Amino acid sequence: MDESADSDSDNSLSDGSDINVNVSDNEGFSFDTDSESDSHETQSSLCTLDSQLSDIGDDLWSSDLHDVEIAEFGEDHGPCHTLDPKNHVYRYFQLMLPSAIFGKIAEETNKYAAQTAESTGQPDPDWVPTDETEVRAYFGLWILMGINQLSDIHMYWSDNKYIGNQGFKDCMTRNRFTMLSRYLHVNDNSTQGAPGSPQVHVLSTASNPLGDEPAIRHRRGGDLVVLQRPPPIQHYQQNYSGVDRSQQYRSKNLVGRPFKKFWKYFMNFIFEISIINSFLLWLNTPGTAKPTKHYSLNDFSLDIAQCLIGDFSSRKRLRKVQPHGPSVSRAGISRHANVKLGEKKRRCRWCSSQGERHETIFGCNMCNIYLCRGACYQMYHIHNQLPHD
Known part of the structure; x- marks a missing residue:
């Protein structure tokens, strides 16, 4: 080994201590630096980046905060719809989730079953294409599972009279429900973007980031403390009530069962929020009256589920709509x-x-x-x- 290298090593390390580099003398110490040509290229790239950033202006997200002018909200607020207060609660739910949604889900579910059969080269012999009516009934049962929670999904079809649910059995078989759950889809997989390149839209600024407002909080023992909070937090906490109100309502209005796939969790979330919003819309519409004195969000969800299911049954051929006269006419x-x-x-x-x-x-x-x-x-x-x- 070269003696000079040993000498440099001895000078660079202190005995019995952490590594200690002597940078006072740069001779013999190699720095990993760019060449002169690389420096010119880097400087040119930085100039180009600065130019691009100046063109973007205020639309760029950064840690440099500045005042933002927020227009005052001057539109009408509160219930805004054309429904009659005496309309059934399901009509209010349809304002949040139109019937066309279930038709779209049926279409994509059938499409996904066909794509799966094509990719595996072996069609599922147990699969029968679904339709909008059956998908509505499926989600009706799904809502009921949130109201009447059991530890296992198969227990709803149990023969035990204390556990099994006759309504579930009359609507569809356990195997059919499982089959629909297996192929359930809300989007076309063939049109989704490549992994790692999500198409996103940046949200616009909704609150001024500058300025702190005092907030008084209680400590244990009764002491008061004054905290500073930025405007976005102040606006969020105006209707917070200690816990997020959305979370409060959702905890009382669970839909379905837990999912491992995030998109299915998000689907449950949409149904929960739609039921909650339609309930609040109906409740705050002037002229509406509760069917019973203690009519609750759970009662509302139960009514929605029953309307989604209707008289659907996949176990037998559906009865004719009108045994006492002509069939249902869409004419006139x-x-x-x-x-x-x-x-x-x-x-x-x-x-x-x-x-x-x-x-x-x-x-x-x-x-x-x-x-x-x-x-x-x-x-x-x-x-x-x-x-x-």
């Missing part, structure tokens, strides 16, 4: 009306599909079936995608 759109059909009372068709027994003399003049005035008439036509007055 403007003539569907809730009128008196006779003097003798008959069972309401919609109530019967919900497992209830009510008799009425009113019904639809075009469908020629008996339906209670108001909600039953509306829900029957909504479920069968028929126009009504």
Whole structure:
């Protein structure tokens, strides 16, 4: 080994201590630096970057905070819709999640099943294409699973009379529900972007980042302390109530069961928020009245789930819509009306599909079936995608 190297090594390290480099004398010490040509290229790149940043201006995210002018909100707020206060709660839910959503999910689910069969080269012999009505019923059961939680998904179809749910059994088989869950899809996989290149949109600034407002907080023992908080935190905490209100409502309105895949977790989140928002919209609409004194968010969710399921059953061929007269007609759109059909009372068709027994003399003049005035008439036509007055 070269003696000079040993000498340099002895001078650079202190005995019994951490590594200690003597930088006072640069001779014999090699720095990993750029060449002169590399320095020119680096300087040119920095100039180009500075030019690009100046062109972007305020649209660039950075740690340099500056005042932002936020326009005052001057629009009307509160419930904004054209529904009648007497409309069924499902109509309010449709404002958040239109029926077309379920048709789209059915389309993408069938498409994903076909793509899976193509990629494996072996079609699933147990798969039968689904449709919008079945997907609605599937999500109706999914909402009910959040209300009536069991430790295992198969327990809803248990033969044990204390555990099994007859409504689930009547709607669809356990195998069919599992099959729908396996191929459930809301988007076309063939159109998604390449991994690592997400298409995102930067949110605009919604609050001024500068300025601190005092906030008084209590410490243990009763002492008060004054904290400084930026405007975004102040605005967020105005309706915070100690815990995020969205989290408060969601904790009382769970939908479905936990998922490992994030997109399915997000799907549950959308359903939870849609139910909560439609409940609050209905509750704050002037003129609405609770069906019962203690009508809660869970009761609202139960009504939504029952409307989604309707009288659907994949176990048997669906009954004809009208055994007492002609089949449901989609012609004469403007003539569907809730009128008196006779003097003798008959069972309401919609109530019967919900497992209830009510008799009425009113019904639809075009469908020629008996339906209670108001909600039953509306829900029957909504479920069968028929126009009504």
